[in-house]
Structure formats: C-alpha cells, structure tokens
Amino acid sequence: MDFGPGASPFGGNGGGRPPSPSMRAMADVRTYVIETDDLRLELEDVVQVNTRSIDAVIGLPVIFALEKSSVYVRDSDGIEHKLRVTKKTAKPKT
Numbered sequence: 001m002d003f004g005p006g007a008s009p010f011g012g013n014g015g016g017r018p019p020s021p022s023m024r025a026m027a028d029v030r031t032y033v034i035e036t037d038d039l040r041l042e043l044e045d046v047v048q049v050n051t052r053s054i055d056a057v058i059g060l061p062v063i064f065a066l067e068k069s070s071v072y073v074r075d076s077d078g079i080e081h082k083l084r085v086t087k088k089t090a091k092p093k094t
Contacts, residue, residue, distance in 0.1 A: 032056060032083065034064060034071070035091075042087035043071055054081050 030053055032043040047053045054075050056062065063074040069085045 028053070030054075031086075032073075034062060034073075038091050038093070040087075040089040040091060041066070041071060041085055042089075043073075043083040044086050045081065045083045054083075 027046050027048055028051075030045045030047070032045065032054070034041045034043065045053055054073055056073075065072045066085070071083045071085055072080050073083060074080050
C-alpha cells in the first residue's frame, strides 16, 4: 500500500493494481440523551444498517432502566432496546 502525497485514493487504480473494494457502512451509530431531575445519561445505539432502532421523540418521557453501563429503553410498541452508556453525569442539587 502507498500512503502519503501522491498515493491513490480509496477505490483508485493507482500503479496498475486492481481496484480496491468500495467502502460502505455496516452499522448506524445513534446518540441519545436521557435527563432526569438528578441525572443526565448520554447513550449510544449501534444497529446494523437498515435495522429498526428506537423511534424517539425529543421532549417526550421514556421508560428506561439503568444497569451498570447499559440502559434498557422501552419503545412505544413495548419492545426493549439495550443502549450503551457513554457518559453519566449527576446534576447538581438545587
């Protein structure tokens, strides 16, 4: 492989080599935030492309359970989705 100035871009046919396979996304990464009175959770959901995920509406309440570094969110159809906690912040007491 050639790297640096003058190297062919991905998928290019530099130097007579056969073209490399095209790069494509295999998963979608979605980020969600859940805020309670005393906690802010930043969550990540990684799903295979063209696979159903949570249909969340900003500002509406959700049913969820926190377990270590995972959050289980129940969607409007009653199906549970497991999301990874990327950041957990305690809100200051007022």
